[in-house]
Amino acid sequence: MNTQALTASLFIAVVLLTVGITFWASRQSSGAADFYAGGRSFSGFQNGLAVSGDYMSAASFLGISGLIALNGYDGFLYSIGFLVAWLVALLLVAELLRNSGRYTMADQLAYRMRQRPVRTAAATSTVVVSIFYLLAQMVGAGALVTLLLDVQSESLKALTIIGVGLLMIFYVTVGGMKGTTWVQIVKAVLLMTGTVLVTVLVLAKFGFNLSELLGAAAQNTGKGQPFLEPGLKYGANLTSQIDFVSLAIALVLGTAGLPHILIRFYTVPTAKAARTSVLWAITLIGSFYLMTLVLGFGAAALLDTGAESKVATSGGNLASPLLAEAVGGGAGSTGGAVLLALISAVAFATILAVVAGLTLTSASSVAHDLYATVFKKGAATEKDEVRVARVAAFVIGAVAIGLAIPAQKLNIAFLVALAFAVAASANLPSILLNLFWKRFNTRGATWAIYGGLVSCVVLVFFSPVVSGSETALFTQANWQWFPLSNPGIVSVPLGFFFGWLGTITSREPEAEEKYVELEVRAFTGAGAEAAVHH
Amino acid sequence: MTHHVDETGYEEHDPREHQTYDQLRATPEFTELRRRYAAFVVPATLVFILWYLLYVVLSNWAPGFMGIRVIGNINVALVFGLLQFVTTFGIAWLYARYMNRAVDPLARDLEARFSGGTR
Numbered sequence: 001m002n003t004q005a006l007t008a009s010l011f012i013a014v015v016l017l018t019v020g021i022t023f024w025a026s027r028q029s030s031g032a033a034d035f036y037a038g039g040r041s042f043s044g045f046q047n048g049l050a051v052s053g054d055y056m057s058a059a060s061f062l063g064i065s066g067l068i069a070l071n072g073y074d075g076f077l078y079s080i081g082f083l084v085a086w087l088v089a090l091l092l093v094a095e096l097l098r099n100s101g102r103y104t105m106a107d108q109l110a111y112r113m114r115q116r117p118v119r120t121a122a123a124t125s126t127v128v129v130s131i132f133y134l135l136a137q138m139v140g141a142g143a144l145v146t147l148l149l150d151v152q153s154e155s156l157k158a159l160t161i162i163g164v165g166l167l168m169i170f171y172v173t174v175g176g177m178k179g180t181t182w183v184q185i186v187k188a189v190l191l192m193t194g195t196v197l198v199t200v201l202v203l204a205k206f207g208f209n210l211s212e213l214l215g216a217a218a219q220n221t222g223k224g225q226p227f228l229e230p231g232l233k234y235g236a237n238l239t240s241q242i243d244f245v246s247l248a249i250a251l252v253l254g255t256a257g258l259p260h261i262l263i264r265f266y267t268v269p270t271a272k273a274a275r276t277s278v279l280w281a282i283t284l285i286g287s288f289y290l291m292t293l294v295l296g297f298g299a300a301a302l303l304d305t306g307a308e309s310k311v312a313t314s315g316g317n318l319a320s321p322l323l324a325e326a327v328g329g330g331a332g333s334t335g336g337a338v339l340l341a342l343i344s345a346v347a348f349a350t351i352l353a354v355v356a357g358l359t360l361t362s363a364s365s366v367a368h369d370l371y372a373t374v375f376k377k378g379a380a381t382e383k384d385e386v387r388v389a390r391v392a393a394f395v396i397g398a399v400a401i402g403l404a405i406p407a408q409k410l411n412i413a414f415l416v417a418l419a420f421a422v423a424a425s426a427n428l429p430s431i432l433l434n435l436f437w438k439r440f441n442t443r444g445a446t447w448a449i450y451g452g453l454v455s456c457v458v459l460v461f462f463s464p465v466v467s468g469s470e471t472a473l474f475t476q477a478n479w480q481w482f483p484l485s486n487p488g489i490v491s492v493p494l495g496f497f498f499g500w501l502g503t504i505t506s507r508e509p510e511a512e513e514k515y516v517e518l519e520v521r522a523f524t525g526a527g528a529e530a531a532v533h534h
Numbered sequence: 535m536t537h538h539v540d541e542t543g544y545e546e547h548d549p550r551e552h553q554t555y556d557q558l559r560a561t562p563e564f565t566e567l568r569r570r571y572a573a574f575v576v577p578a579t580l581v582f583i584l585w586y587l588l589y590v591v592l593s594n595w596a597p598g599f600m601g602i603r604v605i606g607n608i609n610v611a612l613v614f615g616l617l618q619f620v621t622t623f624g625i626a627w628l629y630a631r632y633m634n635r636a637v638d639p640l641a642r643d644l645e646a647r648f649s650g651g652t653r
Contacts, residue, residue: 073611077593080618084586090626091575114543211606218607229601230593230611241594248590252583272638275630282626286619510544517547517555523567524641526558526648527551 003337004149010345011145014190015167018183018352022171025179031532032382035176035389036103036364037266039532042181044273048280051264053184054357055082055255055281056191056288057133058140058317058350059416064289065323066316068296069305072217072227074234075296075316077244079289081251086285088428089256090278095271096435096522097262102529104361105259105427106369108522109434112514113442115378119369121449125426126259126365128453129419130358131400133260136415137358138164138404140317141351143412147310147318148344158405164355165401171356172363172393176386180356181267187353192284194346198320198339199291201327202298213294216301227300243484247417250488254420257427260361269531299323317412321347359400363393410473414465417486421460425452425491429499435522437503441511444503451498452491459487558644567640574632578625585621589614 033039067075101107106122141164142157171180206213218227226232234244255261265274299319303326305311311319321343325331328339367389372380430448433440459482466473468480521527558564592600600611
């Protein structure tokens with residue numbers, strides 16, 4: 001059996017497995033709490049696995065090891081930001097949000113503010129963040145499949161994107177949060193197993209001596225010691241150094257504002273279980289990033305990473321699968337073929353699980369925030385709401401397919417970094433101000449969200465990512481004036497500033513009065529939503 | 535259980551519940567809970583943010599220091615990066631231990647009073 005056939009059959013196995021799980025989960029789901037929050041019946045450990053599954057996207061698995069393989073140490077800086085970010089989620093957000101919300105990110109704002117404006121704002125930013133993130137994953141899926149099957153065909157890419165889109169619509173509409181959570185759990189186990197396997201094989205090649213592995217990487221790339229030090233990618237000049245600080249801020253503050261991560265905390269019965277979820281997530285994600293360090297430097301040491309190589313032309317995205325092939329015995333060997341197919345299938349499972357989580361998040365927000373509250377003013381029945389959520393999943397899936405096909409030239413890491421920047425600038429300020437500032441009110445919340453969102457998108461539009469540089473989206477045009485490719489250093493403070501400004505320019509005694517309820521509820525769990533028992 | 539929106543645009547809450555929440559917030563136990571939570575979270579957040587920013591700044595502007603080799607090919611930059619993992623695991627573990635011991639009992643007690651008060 002050749003590699004392509006093996007890869008294809010493993011891909012089909014992944015699809016069948018996840019489809020089976022979804023059908024099984026759908027038979028155990030009935031009401032709205034099941035659809036949106038998996039009945040709040042998952043254990044801390046199960047949800048910890050699912051959170052890791054949602055978080056370790058293709059950008060982490062393929063992207064970071066690829067960045068390390070190409071840029072050496074500077075790629076590692078991403079992993080550190082992505083991990084430290086979890087402390088913000090653990091200490092400041094997870095438990096308090098679990099106690100004060102129900103289904104969506106908007107719930108804890110709507111608890112004490114005028115519902116229609118804050119739900120509209122929060123739903124807007126939820127959908128924007130999720131779409132950027134979705135595009136990154138779907139573009140990644142298209143690239144992965146064509147490169148692995150070794151067919152350079154635009155129609156195959158488009159077909160893959162459509163296939164992934166249809167699958168994610170299926171997971172969400174049929175399985176709801178229960179099905180999606182189980183898909184995440186299975187994916188997390190597959191990903192960790194695959195990563196441990198390749199890591200051990202790489203380390204074995206160097207007698208389990210990290211220093212030797214690093215030395216081989218520095219030598220094989222021909223870049224010497226600087227490959228092992230910071231600065232290769234970001235050290236060029238003051239602008240690129242400030243750009244790095246900006247990226248670091250977006251990474252560390254973005255996680256706790258990602259809607260698809262936040263709603264995971266509603267799937268457990270108590271705040272304490274939410275804490276346990278994050279502890280497991282930190283353990284799993286931390287170990288995973290330590291292993292991507294080995295994968296990245298391993299790829300640099302064992303593969304050809306020159307300008308014309310497959311690793312370099314894929315932007316680093318194929319470093320992990322090709323490394324698996326190399327440690328399995330090399331191209332043409334049975335071991336190499338098996339490992340390449342296995343790791344590719346794991347990457348594919350990763351993408352499928354993450355897109356399902358994102359679609360569910362946006363669909364929930366559209367149904368629960370926009371339809372039920374903004375349009376129906378709370379008069380919709382739960383059954384109606386869930387029906388609308390299923391329709392919304394279809395629409396969002398279709399929109400994502402429609403956008404992903406023309407977006408195939410976009411850089412995946414850029415799309416993910418942008419999603420993090422929007423999450424850090426638009427969502428985190430309103431969440432933190434709402435939980436910790438009594439005076440905060442409706443105008444403050446909407447200004448924080450729209451202010452952070454708009455400044456983020458505007459700055460990116462005028463950045464070298466979009467125009468006026470060789471790697472820009474539009475290489476021919478030039479309207480660039482903002483020098484940084486990541487807007488975080490400006491847009492995050494702006495999000496907080498607008499939140500403050502909106503608040504102090506308006507008075508809202510109701511919001512302050514209800515803060516008492518929010519505060520007691522958030523800190524003690526008194527009156528928080530309970531688990532559903534079947 | 536549903537989110538009815540009243541004419542003013544706010545979520546409808548049970549007025550009796552509001553009263554109970556008010557009473558709980560006024561208890562010395564709740565003040566103590568807030569104080570204990572802040573006593574850990576404020577310094578811990580400052581420490582990990584500054585520690586992370588120090589790492590970012592050194593990576594940018596102290597290449598000489600970061601490039602010093604410690605053992606074999608393992609340099610200060612790598613050790614510093616790995617230490618970020620160690621502190622993240624450590625702070626997470628300390629936080630969970632602290633909350634279990636110092637905050638959870640108070641929260642449980644207040645929650646029980648709430649359930650008693652609204653029934």
